[in-house]
Amino acid sequence: MSHQGELNVAPAGLSLSGNPEEELGSSKLAAFERGQYKKQRSLWNNAFRQFRRHKLAMAGLFVFCFFVLAVLIGPAIYPEEIDEIDFMNTSAGFTWAHPLGTDSLGQDILARILYGGRISLAVGVTAAFVAIMLGTVVGAVSGFFGGATDGVLMRITDLFISLPQVPLLLLITFLFKDSLVELFDRKFDNGNLGVFVLIVLVISILSWMPTARLVRASFLSLKEKEFIEAARAIGATRNALMFKHILPNVLSPIIVAATLAVGASIITESVLSFLGLGFPSDVPTWGRMLFDAKDYIQFHPHEAMIPGMAIFLTVLSINYIGDGLRDALDPRKSQ
């Protein structure tokens, strides 16, 4: 372990050499002003250090950040259009003009991947966020209050768990997409926003349950601990107890669950798009590109391989990050 920046500072009142002059100057504040300081070892520092040791997780982080940067900056700097139809140049291979080739309408694949990636990632992150929020609230209320509230909420959770996921996903999206698009077209002049909202809602409604169970279990066990009893004794309000005292201790599994949920949501969104139930064809999410390309697999497989690899690599890196986080935040692992 490197000791850079971690100069040992003698605690205030004690001096290294017994020299009274040094005694005065060896308080922590003075030492800090002299530039000698001990690096704080907080929970997050420890976790990050542990995370760094997990090579695949670091690789995953690197790849994921690369993808995020690519889709954020890419469309701004890459000159090709996403919907420039060029029948002279359909299903072309890799050329300098079109580094990733063109699809069946002659549209540049790289441009579409970069632009569509924004939406795929946005849907994934938003859906995971909503699902985690929902699950945390339900789990916290259920675990904290116990009794009848817990019973009712758990029955509802069990009901949602028993719902057949894929059929309902398809059903709801198919049935309500058109009317929602129309609604959003009228109110916000942006029908695709309606599709975005629908997909995010549908994915989150069907994936909040594991988080709820997780949070509930943690709340149930933490509720009985002494530090909560102490907080209650000094008069902490109910809200303070829940959000200031218990919740921060539950954060570790929630963070891991959130990370993995992003990957799952990205896959679910691409499944929906792949079955034709996602965004319309002028919005090139990665799943949609696969849908458009699946009929040309025999002769031009690269049209499907590229968006597929994009999804695969993104989700793979997210899963490795989640694994690394799980190891890093596990209190039983030695630091």
Add this chain to the structure above:
Amino acid sequence: MAQYLIRRGIISIFTLIAISAVVFSILALAPGDPLAEYATNPNVPASLRQEIRKRFGIDDPVHVQYYKWARNYVQGDWGRSFASRGPVTDLVLGRLPVTLAIVGSSFLISLLIAIPIGVISALKQYSLFDQFATTFAFLGFSLPTFFSGLVIIVIFSVKLQWFPFVFDSTVTGFWPNIQQSIMPVSVLALAGSASLTRFVRASMLEVINQDFVRTARAKGLREKTVIMFHAVRNAMIPVVTIIALQIPEIFGGAIITEQIFRVPGIGSALILAIGGKDTPTVMAITFGIAILVVAFNVIADLVYAFLDPRIKLS
């Protein structure tokens, strides 16, 4: 035991009623009209449309429709498909064997792959084998089934020309059937075995570190006996529960795979029915899957209690 079964049975029935109500309400709330196509057809006069609506009960209030559906369903009458006009029972039961064959065999294969790999992974933790197995597991559950399906089609059907592209359910004979099923089965098996391997490995790791294994070794039993007879058996208990709970998920996964390989099974029937707003078929298939989920939940608990004598079903 009987008391437990009765109690679980009642809870399950309530759950199923709730699920069916939810699915039915979603279908009922949806905009759109299954008879919309008739509205523009000049050969269908308005009075005839009314007659059809009355016959199919489309204009009844929602709870009346639901009650009628429920009463019929329980008696085994699943209604007539809006699209094909034939009884839904025939449609579903006719497609069921194909799906069951593919789903069943992929499930068995994933068990055969996951359990040995998981056990050996746990025994040789952090070894090269373990690293490979873990990578394999990660790849397996990061690959969406539709993508692995497409990759397999490209490699084996297009480039190598080993297996046929499109599924033909009228094909007879053992070998041609295997030839065309191998791709969808391996796609599903890959996805299933990936997560199962992780579970088996984790469960095995927990068991090996327990005291009773150390005792068995100290007694002088051969390592093989210790592992196979004591450790694996105990490690399998939670795995069995997971397996029972995962079976309904496999049906969901099959829905996508059937689309890619054009297998005429339950999954593609569901997608066709959703697309055609064919309410009776959608209800029948969705509810069928829901019944499977609830049933396997109960089975999982029962098997768990059976295998682990420490669990008392109260």
